[in-house]
Amino acid sequence: MADSSLIFQVYGCDNAFIKLHASSSLLGPNYNIIIGGWGNTRSQISKTVTTEQLVDLYYYNHLMDCYSFQNFWISWQKGMIRVGSGNTLNYNVFLLYDDMCSFTIQEVVISTGWGTTLYWIFHPQALTTQARSSSYDMIDASFVKSFDCPTFEVISTIKELVSTRCAGKCRIIENCKGFQYNKVSEVCILLSDTAINGTLTSLYRLIE
Template identity: 30%
Template sequence: MEFENIKEALFLISAPIETPNSVDYTWLPAGPEGIVFRVRAANDAHIALTSSEGLSNPMIEVFIGGWANSKSVIRKDQTKPDVFETPTPMVLDANEFRGFWIRWSNNYITVGRENEAAPFMSYSNPDSYPINYVGIRTRRGASGSWIIEEP
């Protein structure tokens, strides 16, 4: 088997992280300025950005493909109203990995799709705190498989 690049080869041999339909996040150490990942889920891929491991504030949550895979939002400190919302119909797929990136720098959070430079969501967080952990989960009846490409 030949690969066009090393990233493609690493993607194919990386073991996915499985997330059940659950309120519990799986916690991972965060990279210094972002995360690149692929997820396979029917809906509701949730990513939490926190200072400490575990569900605690301050926290930013990114919901991709929520509301029956119809929209995506950024939520602050587990409370509504959401700080950013955009329609994203069919952004996730239960049978196919879809790639995304989340970046954070100077309290500015951006979320985009693989191979697209422009974000489809962004938020300027007025509260400064380090992002040391990333939590991943799937909700609302969906389980998921995740491949973390870059911490």
């Protein structure tokens, strides 16, 4: 899906689940967001690549309401996961996570648990993305080494004498979000942000 945010209303006592999937098949890496869980006392974000990892937690009673719709929003632009109350993006944030191994969200799934019935109204809204630079910046200025990332789609494999030239190639290709470089073989692998599966890897991740 093209959008990178959702503004929505939910009516019910507790346990609103929103899962952001890297694949439309609902397999592989995902972010799992719970609003008003554990009897409307706790909300959280967890990330799954090979195993589920809790990445942010918020304790607060009564975010949800058994008798009225409550407004919430979620955004996931450039790996910055944000969850807030109200109907204005980036205001009243109560959950956040910045992921250096982020992936494109292909599917959003809503559900509930523990026998709760919820009613939802969604208002999709895309966030504005900033223009990319096409300059040949150095690795330490534009990229950071990230570990335990999901495996990403390969855009291109080329030979380059140094890693800075590999970084430069990634910067000028629109959908390149990172690269891997082997200084022994001088092989440069350019990567998108489409996660293929949950196999862990490391890469130089573009800082945007």
